[in-house]
Amino acid sequence: MSQTYQEAIENSNIVSKTDINGIITFVNDEFCKISGYTHNELIGENHNIVRHPDIPKSNFTLLWDTILNKKPYKATVKNLTKDGKTVYLNTTITPILDENDEIKEFIAIRYDVTEEVELKKRLEKKEIELEELNKDLENRVSLQTKKLQELNKTLEQRVNEEIEKNEEKQKLLFWQSRMASLGQMLANIAHQWRQPLTELNLTLFNMNKSFKNNNKEKTDELYLESKILIKTMSSTIEDFTNFFNPQKDKKSFEIKEAVQEALIILKKVLNDIEVEVNVANNFKVVGVLNELSQVIINLIQNSKDAYLFNNIEKKIITINLSEEKISNKLYAKLQIKDNAGGINKENLDKIFDPYFTTKYKSQGTGLGLFMSKMIIEKSLEGELSHKNFEDGSLFIILIPLNNLG
Template sequence: MKLEQYQTAIESSNIISKTDINGIITFVNDEFCKISGYTKEELIGQNHNIVRHPEVPPSTFKQLWQTILQKQTYKSTVKNLAKDGSTFYVNTTVCPILDENGEIEEFIAIRYDVTESVRLSEALITKDEELEELNATLEERVKEQTKALTQLNQTLEERVKEEVEKNREKDRFLFQQARLASMGEMIANIAHQWRQPLSELNITLYKMNKLYQACTNVKEGGFEESYEHAKKIIVKMSETIEDFRNFFSPNRETELFSLSSVAKEAIDIMRGTLERNEVQIRLNIVRDADIQGYFNEFSQVLINLLNNTIDAFSHNKIKSRLIYIEIDTLSAGDAIIKVCDNAGGIDATILDKIFEPYFTTKHASAGTGLGLYMSKMIIKNSMMGTIEAYNHEDGVCFSIKIPVKTVLKEEE
């Protein structure tokens, strides 16, 4: 019973045929009829070569018979011809069936259809041949295009040289215009930066006049102190304009100075303005350092930051006003000076734009939008450092990093 079930399972899933020792078909299953297009009646009694494809060489069948007549199993992928003239491929296993005496009684062939796989393989082979042919012609076409491009490059190089020569004078003119435009920006920035010092000078001179008129009521040294402060502001203004005039000069000489000295200088220049605006300023020197650069330009950067903070105090109507300046030296070899305030901070949506030229939140009469831009240019180009801004607690911090030349003794 089980043998019959096995036989049924094999016959329903494979293409099976049996022949006698001479190759005459004695049995075919339904799958064989289905793939060959013949009926059982048309097949049984016929030689198995009824489905032989004419393109299969005789040597193949010679090898088949030599193998099975030696009582061995033959395996191969065979190309066959169906009744309607179509081709089909089958993976074939032919086994000799022996009788009780060990002699060949018949042959059984078990096959399964691989037509689609073989056709796909043949299609791939065809594509490969087409690609090889394409590559052969492509190489020749590439050579031709390369030759054409080489000729084009030769003529193009000559044309480029001619155009470069024609435009060289124009480039010089445009470069000069760019320099003049940059100079104009700096001069506008200087005018903006001088508003506060000029106001300071005006008030100081007014005080001097009042003290002079009532000199008998002035404590000793008062007049001299005011006079010296006025002179210092005037000198500072003169130095600033000279520094900016030489901004593009390649022969400028740098100087070695400490961060604490430039911070104290900026605070001293702004002393009167800070007092009038009731701004408390704290300078904390953790570890001072000498840096190489331009003292007056760095001083202008700090003055600009102080001026901006004072404007922010007024705009945001801050009552308790504090500016905190800290100087330290980092282990990475940079000196750092932080200028922080409690003026309310900067809107996060514009924080990344404040160093762009002409960007300002102030009224046109109060600022040009060049102060922070010029400050960044000074720190980057003249001091080889970086400047960044970030909101901190109830204000903003500007952090400036400058390469250190010498670490100085920590202040007590």
């Protein structure tokens, strides 16, 4: 080996030599730098000085069997530095033979892969955590499905009890006919909320991509995004399960928070849809925040489906919030408008009916707008209405303002 070639190897790699018994006879500056030992501390010592205690003896048996048979040994080796730090080195150990074809010494050339190994370990740990979160969510869905089935069994009794409490008999008869389908409706909602789990596939793909690009910040961001999505979905399922529970807690909340929560959940599916949001603070109402979020999600998803069905190129959804006074009572007026073509005139009077849908059966159950109207009217004591406006649909939600805040 020429001197120039030897210098090039020593300057770009971590190099050491040992005699046939494993005693160090040479180390370069890079070896000293990564191990923390000086030349004087290493020369004459057994190469075990940098051995990590976690490495099983079988690894070293394989190493010596290989190199004593005059074959090179290649592996990613875990070493321990002088100050107790763990490093990982891609290592190639080559026997050097004399003129009699006998082993004269061993030369080891290494390069540092500690950062890559640690990144891989962190990613594997996070993937395991995500898998555990997925399993937990599946268990929650299974548990809530059982509760829904029990709710369906006692649905008729619940309707009868509600009729006895309400003085407006005609209105109650109307709700009785709609509540008869509640069990199936809630089961469908539980099923539909499991579908957004597929969004995690995209997140994991991007996480893997950012890992390969050594983008730790992006990897952590995607990991947190997945956890937030899963927890939000789980919370929403529980809220729907408790929808007709008279003991559920209603609280004062900002409508802006419900809008923001809905847009976070829909972030991955909006794609090329431009969403213009004109929603201010200080519009507080009383109810369950996640229920209003679910209404907003359903209305935006309907717009998304309409864009696809009508082949609309420039897609714009506008969300506006204002105050309106009706009969000396103040209301929050939330308007969600799209430019997806609107609804056919012959269907305008049917869109809030249960099981009415213009989509294929595989794409919708016809329960989304029916459920949304129930939430607004029964839970938030407001109104939900629709009209075709300009080149699309305009949904208007009126909810009494909580002036006591």
